[in-house]
Amino acid sequence: MAPESGRGFAFAGDRRRRKPLREPSALRSAAAARSDRAREARVHILPREMLGQSTFGLSMWLLKWLPVHVVDRILLLIARTMLGDTAQLGLKRPTIGPLELKSLSGKTPVLDVGTFAKIKSGDIKVRPAIKQISGRQVEFMDTRLEEFDVIVLATGYKSNVPFWLKDRELFSEKDGLPRKAFPNGWKGENGLYSVGFTRRGLMGTSVDARRIAHDIEQQWKARGKHPDVHERGPSYALGG
Template identity: 30%
Template sequence: MKHTVKNLIIGAGPSGLAVAGRLAEMKQPFLILEKGQHVGEAWYHHYERLHLHTDRTYSGLPHRPIPTTAPVFVPRLDVIKYWEEYADHYDLKPLFGQEVRRVQREGTSWITSTATDTFISENVIVCTGYNRVPHVPHWPGQELYKGTLLHSSTYKNAAPFRNKNVLVVGMGNSGAEIALELSETAGGTFISLRSPVNIVRRDLGGKPSQLSAIVMNAVLPDWAYDLLSRFVQKRTMGDLSAYGIHTPDYAPSAGIRRGRIPVLDIGTVDRIKAGAIQVKRDIEHFTPRGVQFVDGTRLEVDAVILATGYRARLGEFIPEVAPTLNERGCPDKLWYPQWPGLYFLGFSVPLTGILRGIKLESKKIVDHIVAKRS
């Protein structure tokens, strides 16, 4: 079936909702496509313990902030509830079960195809997310491993791993939190690190570190921000090399500008220092009962959880933009002059928080759409 719409939004996560809310406020027509069955679909599948890492004050959608009755760091189910109430307020009705297979330019229009429908639009706003596709590396011998092997995207809670030895591969925010939860009930918890990692406290002096980032980003040049960022990190985290964690040669703030999000620690480091979590080297290969690391040591584990991140991989359904995407399959601009009417939201990692960035950048996109039409 063919549909014609002025503005087509792909994805009903926070980016898609932000754009839809702004368009609704301006009485502009739009349609939302969502491959899942819910608003904020990805958050239905994340691990149960997940909370926002950013202050609720800076994590809300346009025009309707998160209520002040919510905790500072909002838990997963409350985030979902807030997004659903946002959608209800604006009477947003995404077409669910519509996974986009192709977006292409034809004349002055964009043609978006799913398995069942075709959508013709003047504008397409791609909001499929920074974390669209789980990244699952492969190691030699992996197929011989007899234990449980899963990506963190399918991890729910620690219950299935009680009294078992578990290796978490990767120490991003998800890996650090999963390891923290496992260390409370598992028989042994281990983290495999391939490279140095920046770790900062989620709270500084009783206040979210995001607030400091917003202030410093507004008043300091990059070089001064980096110096202060490194100083605060050293004062609050100390030297963790004795525990197998090495710090990169760039500050946490500089890492964010490179797309490398630091770990916002909520207790994992203390568990590592206490010996409840052991840090190991990178995996060289799997064995039938565990893994061998690059330093030659071996570890037998009942389960391996791959906290190895995600990729956006927009080139899979918008082939013509593939040459402009970075190694994660993300664009570096909100729009490009060579593709009029094609917009991207939710693919950057601002120093001051992804959700705050979505709110600010959604305004730029909608203002550009309205101004172009005028």
């Protein structure tokens, strides 16, 4: 995987208090000292567990019976009850729900494992978008100026599979993802499969894995014996 600039969070160490700073903004370039189009990033924060079980497990169970937008409302209601209004601490939520957002853009909600408590206690401070950086001094969009020892840009990643995989049919050179949209991008030619390039988290990975297992099973049954690697060749699965 190769780094991709232009999205994510910036973290910095407060030079005076020696405490970390979390700055929820999307920077246009991780390499540039100035961000001309820094914008406020909205993020869904959910508890790691809800109602005594994992948030992911609860989500998958609810999706068996309810549409995505209803499940999103339930998750956000529980999250607000457990965490409170995150916007009051500078962490505004997107206008659409966490599961719908994941399906449309691939952006995964943040599962809180203690960070939010640090924000509430003041150990981690939230700042608005960065306007520009000059040496150790950071100017925020609200005109505030502060100095920091270290600024870490967590810029996200982009698939680079097309740069090293000789097959040109399964993956797109444009974005490094399968050419066919979910749920049809899991199978290529000559025993090549792709797992987890769905932008749908563990749910999408699970769908890919089951389809691949079923496909291999069907080929096995069709031959009436274990596939002969000398006749068919081995199978390969690429994980995202």
